[in-house]
């Protein structure tokens with residue numbers, strides 16, 4: 001197909017779009033209403049001013065409909081199509097039994113029901129809170145935040161409330177330069193001044209820089225451990241002591257908990273607050289804007305500030321066994337009701353199915369896979385050995401071009417150009433779900449691209465549903481409905 005023919009989103013031609021145009025390069029799958037539609041009269045008791053006389057609705061047979069959605073799914077790439085080593089995102093496979101459990105009739109529950117009539121739901125939530133507290137070495141957990149970033153925001157608001165309660169005015173949150181962008185944003189949103197800490201030559205926290213930054217204004221240090229380079233902060237116990245001596249709190253960005261599962265706990269390292277991304281570590285759906293959950297765990301002294309309501313077991317035998325309560329100094333609500341229940345129930349099912357041994361095994365395999373893959377690459381891989389992920393450097397090549405070219409080899413590329421501590425970063429996280437054969441295929445794709453000339457790499461992708469898109473325009477002027485195409 002030549003470049004001037006319509007691409008994804010191009011205008012349809014005459015009627016008869018029964019066949020998707022599956023060619024190399026751009027494909028076009030028409031909208032249902034473009035395929036075949038018919039006018040339907042509308043009868044409604046609503047006032048004329050707000051209604052139409054007729055509606056144009058798609059008129060398709062079941063096979064046509066089924067093929068439409070199958071074709072759309074084939075134009076996409078997901079963890080069910082192939083490996084998805086998108087670093088820091090932990091795109092692990094979501095086992096389908098968790099969907100079965102979330103789909104049970106008893107799991108479909110109206111959130112406004114009287115707590116006495118939803119004891120089973122509360123039991124599941126209490127159990128998940130307990131699992132997460134054990135995994136993280138925390139004393140209390142809220143399941144309410146709907147994402148990792150929302151968990152960070154909750155943690156920084158708890159930090160604010162804690163210092164205020166102690167009559168202290170602490171305005172600064174320290175964040176290492178290798179941290180996830182949400183750390184900076186969450187701290188700023190909670191009203192703190194963000195102080196960026198430079199990394200040392202070994203890719204870890206620079207202890208001297210930390211010493212210099214700590215002071216009476218320090219409210220919190222936010223750390224990711226292993227950090228986004230996949231490196232464990234070996235000085236974590238000293239770091240925790242320094243922060244606490246300065247009167248600050250220590251926050252653990254636990255979005256990527258894979259490497260620690262069943263082996264080490266942030267609470268034991270001296271962290272006071274942490275969030276968990278169940279949609280990364282605990283195999284719940286992730287991406288495409290779907291709902292996630294970012295529960296937050298805290299040590300005992302911070303429990304009174306957790307969001308309301310919380311679930312607790314009622315003392316003594318009998319019914320009801322669980323109740324909701326409002327912590328005394330709660331920061332309020334950070335999401336509706338008890339959080340994203342349908343996501344949480346899947347995380348609970350996953351943890352229960354794996355158990356202690358299974359979780360530790362998943363973590364070990366995630367670490368083994370990252371180190372194995374790093375060894376296979378022709379690209380330079382600074383630092384190491386690694387935990388759940390590693391960062392290779394595309395060197396002379398442009399990391400974003402490398403990523404697009406990898407799509408032509410049928411694999412999802414790594415995260416690119418971040419962290420900035422590595423030039424042309426290719427941040428790669430294979431996860432525990434891939435076997436050696438798949439890892440070898442992945443390495444072969446990386447290495448094939450590493451050996452290609454600039455023109456080939458810079459003109460990729462060629463074999464995807466959409467070719468090069470204008471990323472800046474797509475971000476600045478998103479077309480969120482097909483009406484925008486008409487305009």
Ligand SMILES: *Cc1c(COP(=O)(O)O)cnc(C)c1O
Nearest residue numbers: 088089147148149180182253255
């Ligand atoms: C993904 C991620 C986050 C943010 O999580 P969201 O659920 O996307 O808001 C924070 N920190 C790290 C290290 C992450 O990888």
